[in-house]
Amino acid sequence: MIVVNTETIPGYEIVAVKGLVQGNTIRAKHLGRDITASLKNLVGGELTQYTELLTESRRQAVERMIQQAQELGADAIVNVRFTTSSIAAGAAELYAYGTAVTTVGSTATPSAGSFSPPPATPRSTGGPGSVPPPPPSVD
Amino acid sequence: MEILIQIVVPLASVVVLLMLGFTIGRTRERRHFADLEHREATNSKFLVTNLKTVPPGMQPQTATLVLGATVIASDYLKTFLSGFRMIFGGEMKSYSSMIERARREARLRMIESARAAGAMAVINIRFETSNVSGTTGRNAAPMSEVLCYGTALLPSGH
Numbered sequence: 207m208i209v210v211n212t213e214t215i216p217g218y219e220i221v222a223v224k225g226l227v228q229g230n231t232i233r234a235k236h237l238g239r240d241i242t243a244s245l246k247n248l249v250g251g252e253l254t255q256y257t258e259l260l261t262e263s264r265r266q267a268v269e270r271m272i273q274q275a276q277e278l279g280a281d282a283i284v285n286v287r288f289t290t291s292s293i294a295a296g297a298a299e300l301y302a303y304g305t306a307v308t309t310v311g312s313t314a315t316p317s318a319g320s321f322s323p324p325p326a327t328p329r330s331t332g333g334p335g336s337v338p339p340p341p342p343s344v345d
Numbered sequence: 346m347e348i349l350i351q352i353v354v355p356l357a358s359v360v361v362l363l364m365l366g367f368t369i370g371r372t373r374e375r376r377h378f379a380d381l382e383h384r385e386a387t388n389s390k391f392l393v394t395n396l397k398t399v400p401p402g403m404q405p406q407t408a409t410l411v412l413g414a415t416v417i418a419s420d421y422l423k424t425f426l427s428g429f430r431m432i433f434g435g436e437m438k439s440y441s442s443m444i445e446r447a448r449r450e451a452r453l454r455m456i457e458s459a460r461a462a463g464a465m466a467v468i469n470i471r472f473e474t475s476n477v478s479g480t481t482g483r484n485a486a487p488m489s490e491v492l493c494y495g496t497a498l499l500p501s502g503h
Contacts, residue, residue: 209410210496212397212469216405248362250370250420250443251377252450253488256477257416260490264412286410288492290475298477 207272208282208309215282215309224278224306229270232299233263260300264288267302280306362421370420374442381449388456392466393495403465405498411467413455414492416477417447424487444489448472451493459497470495 208215235256246253268286275283286304293299392400399405419427423439430437451472459467471494478488 208407210408210469211410211471211494212408212496216399216408216496216498218407246418247424247488248365248421249373250366250418250423251373252447253416253418256488256490257414260416260477261412261414264414264492268410286494287471288473288494290473290477290490290492292476292478298475 211286218309222308224280227274228303229267230301275306366420366422411459411497413451447491451491464497467495
């Protein structure tokens with residue numbers, strides 16, 4: 207699942223728009239964290255535990271959004287936006303939304319300026335006992 | 346005598362808290378700004394833009410979302426001084442520096458996670474600021490979250 211906040215995906219072409227997908231989560235603050243936070247309010251600076259809490263919650267919201275996109279049969283989400291809002295004292299809502307789309311292959315394999323489709327022959331002519339191709343260099 | 350205690354004790358605690366905010370808060374802020382400048386200098390060659398399109402000359406194979414976030418609190422002195430500022434109006438310098446710190450930190454975290462993923466640039470970045478203290482009124486201690494997110498351009502599949 208490719209997730210980007212641009213309207214297009216570099217290297218891919220969008221062939222179908224599946225619709226809006228969203229994910230949200232509302233998190234309450236932890237009492238122990240609140241105590242350390244109130245101490246931090248005296249000296250200022252970053253509230254590391256809150257940063258972690260919100261980052262974790264936001265990841266959950268994104269995961270819910272991705273799950274919705276998978277249910278729609280999409281393989282990418284474009285134009286993702288985030289919003290955070292204070293719902294009640296001590297609770298925050300994290301919301302992520304975007305457009306689920308289906309994409310087709312990489313358009314970033316230029317073959318001398320022509321519009322020829324990518325080669326149909328698979329890279330590994332995997333007969334029985336043949337050596338599998340080396341895995342693509344990841345990272 | 347009892348009246349004296351009732352006045353002196355709260356006053357002394359306020360003074361102690363102000364001193365604490367002034368000494369520790371200022372030191373930490375200065376240290377943080379020095380750290381930000383150092384990290385910004387190491388990442389100064391890395392392209393970060395809020396344009397929506399791929400910059401000319403770059404041919405990314407794929408892309409991914411990158412995020413950077415931080416929650417920041419103000420110190421006691423700043424909260425105290427802002428009470429006066431509320432009376433006279435004008436720019437709240439103490440809070441601007443607080444938000445500036447958070448925003449630069451969030452942006453740097455996003456850049457660092459993009460570089461860790463091997464990205465060549467980050468496009469279409471957005472900033473979002475929100476109040477997470479959840480309380481309002483006189484005793485509200487400002488706490489803000491700054492989120493920075495964008496699309497990292499990757500040279501190969503991730």
